[in-house]
Amino acid sequence: MAIGFDYGTANCSVAHLNNGSVEQIPLVGDNCYIASTLCAPTAETVSEYLFRCLDIRPSNDIGESVLRRAVKMNREEGIEVIPSDVLFGEQALNLYLEDPKDVYYIKSPKSFLGAMGLRDMQLSFFEDLVCAMMSNVKRKAEANLERTIEQTVIGRPVNFLGRGGDASNFQAEGILLRAANRAGFKDVEFQYEPVAAGLEFESTLTENKNVLVVDIGGGTTDCSYIQMGPSWVGKDDRQQSLIAHTGQLVGGNDLDIYIAFRRFMHAFGMGTKRLSGLDIPVTQFWNPIAINDVQAQRKFYAHDNLKELRLLAKEALEPEKVNRLIALHQETLGYAVIREAEKAKIALEENAEYKAMLDLYSEHVGIEINQSDMAAAIDNPTKKIQALVKEAAQQAGTLPDVIYMTGGSARSSVLRKAVQDVLPNIPVVSGNYFGSVTAGLARWADVCFR
Known part of the structure; x- marks a missing residue:
């Protein structure tokens, strides 16, 4: 049996074709989406969990070394790994929010795939994270369908990072492939996410059109200019219909980070100065919330950086604010801050103002934000998205008949206006913001594995 698998930055979802109709498969109760999050007692727990609880072995010698190291460290910590130690989705988030300091929590590991300059053991650990999440989704889907699933088409962005080029994309796709194989998928194909979304939109067309698909997901924005319609439906060779592609690591996560x-970070001392008149380094305010940058996270949460933060607090004109930054470090609250930024982003789609509440345990910090504030805050990622849209149209050499916007962040009125500003006279339509990629992947799986 074949499924389409959207291993997303924000959420994961799967679907299959049943008598010509796409059916999404519930993963958590009746919910067809599960947040792309994972929580465990320690990072090492994940690698041992795969082996001990799921009987999933590493894919190579480096993975074996990661596993041996994980088992050794877990024994030293007195941790006996059991299945309930590793949680996914909302369960993982809720446990993290209860006690951020004493658990290992990761959101959107897809954002790290393709990162260059990492050690082989780090890449192998990312593979373990992806494998654990894919295995969880696969087992839940199989339980729902009461069938074994061995074939899948997995969505991938045009560019995982936008820097690193082909080497970055090759590395990221390799991690996804090995993780999927280890999770139990024997046959794996990949498809660009915007092309998949386009395949779903194509199923609604009664005439051929030139369509610019703009997929603004949690981690990336991808654009594909596609010739589509009745003449193309069901064809297994679509190369001549694929006119242009652009993509970059800029999406919903970036909106949250910039908000x-x-x-928010002025409440933690950004903009304040030292007694000497010198500025506090901006990186100290960027790194804790840059959840899609593994190097930034490592630098901020390093033990040596805690000493630096305490020194900065002693030298600061407003030490009470910098002390909040210390609390953020000690309680590992970066993800919680981003969670509140995401809530603000969503709330401001329907409300003119929103009061964010940052829970630092020692105090609650309230911050007022309005729609204009948000639009100004996300100006940088907005311009990047506009550049991708413009580049795709330029590559195609002709204007599209219609723009199809999809992806969770495509709901943003700010981003929809930004896209319309680039191509002002082209109609913009949308379908299922969250499910179009999954549905298109299911359609392509039916073509690939029929």
């Missing part, structure tokens, strides 16, 4: 950085 947090430009609107």
